[in-house]
Amino acid sequence: MSLQQRAIRGAILDFVDDPALSGDDAWRYIEDGILWIEDGRVKKTGSYEELSAELPESIELHEYAHHLILPGFIDTHIHYPQTEMIAAYGERLLEWLETYTFPVESKFSDEAYGREIASVFLDELLKNGTTTALVFGTVHPESVDAFFTEAQQRRLRMIAGKVMMDRNAPDFICDEADESYADSKALIERWHGVDRLQYAVTPRFAPTSTDRQLELAGKLLKEYPSVYMHTHLAENVEECAWVAELFPQSKHYLDVYDQAGLLSERSVFAHGIHLCDDACERLSETGSAIAHCPTSNLFLGSGLIELERLAEKGVQVGVGTDVGGGTSFSMFQTLADAYKVQAMRNRKLDPFRALYLATLGGARALDLEGYIGNFEPGCEADFITIDLHATPFLKFRTERCRSLFETLFVLNTLGDDRLIDTTWVMGEIAHRRDS
Template sequence: MSRVLHRGSLLHFLDDPQKGLKESYQYFIDGALLVENGHVTAIGDAQQLIESLPSDTQIQEHKNALLVPGFVDTHIHYPQMDIIGAHGEQLLEWLDTYVFPVEAKFADIEYAQQVARRFLKELLRNGTTTALVFGTVHPQSVDAFFSEAQSLNLRMIAGKVMMDRNAPDNLKDTAESSYRDSKALIQRWHDRGRLRYAVTPRFAPTSTPEQLKAAGQLLREHPGVYLHTHMSENLNEVAWVEELFPHLDHYLHSYDDAGLLGRRSVFAHCVHLSEVEWQRMAETQSNIAFCPTSNLFLGSGLFPLAKAESCGVNVGLGTDIGAGTSFSLLETMDAAYKVQQLQGHSLTPFKSFYLATLGGARTLDLESKIGNFIPGKEADFLVLDLAATPLLEQRMQHCEDLFETLFVLSTLGDDRCIRESWIMGECKHRRDDSALSEPQPAHTHDQSDGSQSAATGTK
């Protein structure tokens, strides 16, 4: 049996802070996370847990750090990794200029494998342990991605793009072929280890009504799979959908008419929804990926998080690489805060960290598996370095409470803050080899230290 106790400051969420802050989270300034065989078995005060442990338990010290559940990215494109930071276009022009040419390369499975390998390494370096991921129209792009993710034992969701119109000929499939190829991928990968499949029409303008209905048929035939697409990101896109679907009432109707709404349906962006669309999203328990760096970069608009909260629609954070400008969900939190500020809505750091952890897990219907440290959950977690940069270390000395500490992390933090990323109790990314002390048996551990570093900023 593998049994390791991780000691350090610990934070996790039990519910949305919007519903009541005091009951929404647990924080232990000198906490302990007990992991056995890849799962959380206990969390609490370090002194109390250590006293009850068998003498052969290994203890791992995490000094000047904060342990949090692994970050969840609810919308990202792995094939667009190499065009991140491409200058100068809005959504529709950006797709033609940058996205379609690079996605054509994924017909080559060796190229796809090489990019998938780099992509997953970058996710772990930024603390993302679960993601909902776009492939390309090529089935081999999904085979390559899932193969690499499986080798790292990652919990990932991905799917083949379905796109049968308004795209280059070398990136089009058909309603029939997309159904057939997606079905084969579902049978090959869905629920294989920690992997799950997402039926993935790019967005309504690049799928005929027949293809969208084929996507709905896949959802009916395979009730456990996901639906992953884009919606109402850009005003020109919304107008285009009205032209392409003149018989329908609104953008969401193009998906609703095909049977694509539901608990495991995730729509990226949703910046420009009408009141009717918001209500229908709530009725069907459909979910939204909020992608602030992408929305700002492409000039798409400001996502109304307060409206989603008032309607009770689940929201998670998405980096949306490659229109998004960072793999880091800490930097995404920073952009999310600014997007809300521009609308007169204050995003607290508690809500930001909730969105990146338990909120993301709920958006992906994975709350039973990941998102917090409730015993029985899979032990995907991060060790955040509170002194990752000289500026961060200096600023932390002036933090007076947890609120301020989290806000500083979410405004000044980036990939350098990720000291370690742990997957099912195994360290898959370590920023440097000196970050951790050697594990010690519990009976030799010094139990006199009843408090953790003041750098947590909590009195």
């Protein structure tokens, strides 16, 4: 059987490490490069001058002038059932959940409805250049079946799970601890490791789970060590105070999860704004990751994350849009807000590190380095082509940039879905702008 090969020519950028640790050695830029794809995976990456002589004469060549080729974005925290309530007005976290989130999520016992929303959600991700995401469902197993069915049809690498929530929420959106365990177990057996799909054990957050439910979540992780754990942590000061009241035996918020056995290299905690040093050190020791959600944090008034402290403590960090608390599926708009969050703290987030967090940083947070996140040989060929002339003004602005640093900062600051010319999944075009 002949191998399916194609070559993508253009300016190529990817990362091999965190710029906060390795500086300019963390990234690779080829002004006129070739991304050589074979059977949906990266075969080679290099300059056009070096590789053009090696390419088979019959290879399919795609040329992208005035474009930048990047690995597909990785969204490390997002809620697909909240797609229809994005931009809901005027509440902080706990009131926002009661007013908007729980009523919307109650609809997802209907699998057909879930597939309708999942289809819109996944198409929106692709439109914005996101090829992998860590995704919340609802308490309904049907919500996960619906999501994975749609993701499988698109050949996407997606991680998702059924929400576990057995208290401190309306009865119509709660489950029971043992029922939640059984439902999660069945979903893991049905979906985890099927094609590019993986399962995440998903307690919503500590206040909405009893000790019994958290204990059973830990049991699932022991029974299925390759699954993920996905929840919220230290997003909001009122939430943190509530956790302290509900769990007086715990040293701090993270310790609630730690005591239940929920920390590992495949554990991702959304937000992590209000953390003590002990919690940061424990995250680092266990290889657990934080999903930084700047757009949501600003929209809900939750707080300003200390990215430099997490880096100093050795905590893995990815970026999440956190739709629908977040107000955009666009990773570019999310990175623009990430810069503003640090600016409000009198800190800076340079554009190289921002794009690292959205690509290889996300892969590391999800324990998927070597599969996605950069263009190392053998990686799955999920990538995007970014049009530097996507709008007349963007063309005007980027043509006046004097360095790659400046160009990337302009993209991170002004960019949105219009920048994404094509989104590729396993070496095939999954989205084309204006098509």
